[in-house]
Structures are given as structure tokens and as C-alpha cells.
Amino acid sequence: MESRSLTLTLGPSADRRRPLALTPGEDLVGFISSHVGRAVLFLITATSVLAVLLILLFVILRSVPFLRDFGVGEFLTSRLWRPTADEPVFGALTLIVGSLYVSIAALLFAVPVGILAAVFLSDIVSWKIRNVAKPVVEILAAIPSVAYGFFAVLVLAPWMQRRFGFSTGTNALNASIILAVMALPTIISVAEDAISALGRELREASYSLGATRLETMVKVVIPAAHSGIIAAVVLGMMRAIGETMVVWMASGNATQIPHPWWDLSQSIRTMTATIAGEMGEAPEGMPHRSALFAVGVVLLLMTFMLNIVSEYFLSRAKKAAGKS
């Protein structure tokens, strides 16, 4: 493609000796309004950043009394969470492990299904069907989490007890399955966007070298979109970790780490359910309330780290898509 330079055609009376931009002296109103406009827009943008920073600051400040009086060591290592006992013990280890259990187990279910669904939607199925299926998948994300929670307690738990003979149906497995269904729309949507953005050339080149459809998908397309897929997985994990209502209803809320560590059929408790369940009763000024804020700090730190990781991979995916 030959490049054409942009030539500005000025009229016959134009003064070619002056630069096009007007100085402040010549156009004071324009100068002031453009700078004021920029400042106003900057403030508006800064408000959203400030809001996030202030939330983090508020939660950290509210947790300081507890951390100062009780120390971080017991908080992070003790398995006992007994805030209302006469001698309260605030050990968040079971809560942190519980959150990690359900999130990781949810990802184990959701990631294979999500990536394969994304590949199916972008490569295998026709354009018409994809344009119908993708919005339908995104509707799954709009179902309120309370509805999922009711389903988990009233339908999934008894079914699990009957089918697998578990002694209790509200356990880590139940919560993981529901969280996987909730994380799926996010994973499918973002992964599908990343895979579609690769463009036809990559796939055509692979086919022209004699690769089969399977080889193209597994060895060319998915590795090429790996940044976007990792970003999708991390976003799905953020959804799973932050989910409150579902785990409050479906996980059983027992403050324990499952006894053989791989036994997901036992009840566990997550950080989010603890904060939601106990914040209402913890009186102002007591260490219990401060301890709940400390749990909130741990949760916020985990989500922020995941957010940074996903931002990194998303930017790499955008760069890769921009280059091709």
C-alpha cells in the first residue's frame, strides 16, 4: 500500500507564515476553557480512583485496632475462629483456606469447560449461532447470586446426599460447583474475545501448512491467545473469591480445614461469608468488628493482586492482538 502524506489545502488568502495554533494571547477564552475542561475531566476520573483508594484505606484503618492488640501471628495461623467466646480467638486460617479451596476447585471445573466453550464459539460453530449463543451465556452472569444459593441449598445439597452418600450436602464441593457456573460466563466471554481477536490469518496459515482442525486449535490458536485466556481465568477467579451469598448458603460455614485435605465433601467457611454473617452483630469498638475488617483486608489484598495479574495479561493480549 503506498502511503499518502496528508496535505493541507489552504485557501488563497491564508497566511502561510503563521503556525496554525493560536496563542493564549489571541484566544484567551479558548485557552482557559480547554484547560478548565481538562481539569474537570481529570477530577472526575480521579474520583473513581480515589474511591477505590479510600475504600482500601478505610478498611485498613478500621482493622488496625485489632492488629495492634492481637497481632498478626495468631490471626494468620490459628485454626480457631471464636469471636463470641469469653476469651475470643480470631484465627483466620480456616477462612483463608476455605476461600482458596472453593475458588481453586471452582476454577478446576470452570476453566476446561470455559476455554473449550470459548473455542467452540469462536472456531467451530457458525457465526449466526455464535451471535445468539454469546448473549445467552452472558445472561447466566445476570442471575442473582441469591437464586444460585437457594438452588444450592434446596436442590443440589439433597441431591448430593442421595447420589454420593455424603453426610452433608452443603460442603465445599457444592459451593465450588455453583461458583464454577457463576464464573463460566466471565471466562467464556473474555476467552472468546481473545481467541476471536487473533484473526483469520493465523488459522489460514496453519491450515495451509497441512494441520488438522484439532492441531490448529490445540497447538496454534490456544497458545497464541494464551494471554487473553489467562486473563479470563484470573477474572473468573476474582468472581469466585468475591462471591458471598452463594458460599454463605451452600458451603456449610463450618470453621474447619477438611480433614484429609482433599476431601471436598466436608463443610468449610469462606472469608466473604464470615464478614457478611457476623458484621451485623459485632458491636462498634469491639475487637470482633476490627477483626472482621482485618479479614476484609486479606480479601482485598487477594483481589487486588489478582486484578494486577489479570491487567498484566490483558495488556499483553491487547498488544498481541494489535500486532497481528
Added chain:
Amino acid sequence: MQKMLISALLFGLLLGGSVQAQTLQIDGSTTVGPIADAFAEYFKRVHPDLDITVKKTGSGDGAAALVDGRCDIATMSRFMKDKEFKDAVANGVYPVAHVVAMDGVCVVVHPSNPVGALTKAQIRDIYAGKIANWSQVGGPSMPIVVISRDTSSGTYETFDELVMAKQPMGSGVEYVNANPQAHARVKTTSGAIGYVGIGFVDREVKAIKVDQVAPSRQTIASGVYPVARPLFLFTNGYPKLGSMVHKFCAFYLTEKGQELVEAKGFVPLTAY
């Protein structure tokens, strides 16, 4: 000029006075809250210009509000603690307790469970995690699934005080956040044991005897059933006869009041 001022002042007092006489502030327990709500709704129908506010923030908060003079009636699911009483008297508030209903916490199991009676000590050991299998208390060999209400609940407080005797609950105890949820869990899990208010016991769960006493309206009202507690309304001194506060506090004695108490799942005090 003076006549105008005096009449304006009287008019203002009348307005202010009439507004004051028509508000009722009620604060306190989340357990007694529903009873206060039901009474308030009935009162608003009978006295349409009466403005009743019912807040449910906890028995402790209700006591504090009464001490500070921020509420007319404090609903509490327990008696006032020493310190609360002393603070009240120091502030010139003389708390008078009115018992409006009895609350019974029933221990329930799945209907297929043959166990029909347990002692308080056995229930305590089950909830503390020391007894883990139904075979240890005379049932089939099945692991016990222990269900409890979460710590913000008044039902939990009653159970904790009267059955657990402040012993900590075991780490495998599952927590649910409402009576209907506890009922749903026990209904669907054959190895489950849980506790619900007497209003939630129906054919789908089996209420067991505690220390050989079956929970029923009579045993709870008379206090024979071990896990029963009175629900209180506290006022500053005995309310002035004929005032709205007095009518509210004596409403539970009427037949309509007893019906409302029973409709909310509590045990009325009289056999109306």
C-alpha cells in the same frame, strides 16, 4: 400583641404536644422484633395518627437506648445485665420488665432418625464435637451433621446459654443464618441435628425430648422445658396508665395480642 404571642405559644405547644403524644420509639432485640412489629402494625390500624418506630439492632442496643432515653420501650430477649441496670438507675431510668411471650428452642432431627430423646449433656457434647456418630447416642451408625444458627441470632444466644453452658462449639458445626434454612437442612439431611424456634416445628422435622421433656406450648410456657426463655419489654418505670406505652405493654394480655404472639411462632403466656 401580647394576646397574639400567648396564643401563638399555646398553638405551638399544642402542635408540639400533640406530635409528641403520637410517637412511640421501640428498640432492641431481633428475636422480639417480630412481635413488636406485629403489635405496631395492629396499633397503627386502630390509631392511624400514631407513629411507631420499631428498630431491631440487638438486646444490648435496646438496653442502651432505654438508658439514654432514646426509646420508650426496649425489647430484649434476655434480662438486663448488672451493668445495664446500674447505668439505667444512675441515669434516672428505672427499668421495669414486662414478659410478653415465651420462646422455646426445639432440638430437631430428621423424621427417619429413631432417636427421640437426648439429655442436655448429650446435646452439648454433640455440638462441642465430642460425640460424632449417632450410634453413640442410641441411633444408627451415621455421622452426625450438626447445624447451628449463626452467632448474630437470638436463638443461638438462647441455645448457647441454656444448653452449651458457654462451652465452645466444635469446629465441624455448620452455621445457617435463619430458622427456615435450619429447618430446610434438617428436613433434607438424614443425619442432621439442629435447633429451631417452636414455630418452625412441623411434620417434616422431628422435635426430640430434652431431658425427658417434650417441647410444647404448655411445657415452654411453664418453663418445664429446659430450653425456654422469656421475652421482655422494658420501660422506664411502670408506664402511665392509659398512655400509649401502657397500652402497648399490656396488649399481650388481650386475646388479639396472644394471637399475634402465637402467629409469630412464640408461646403466649396465657392459655387463651
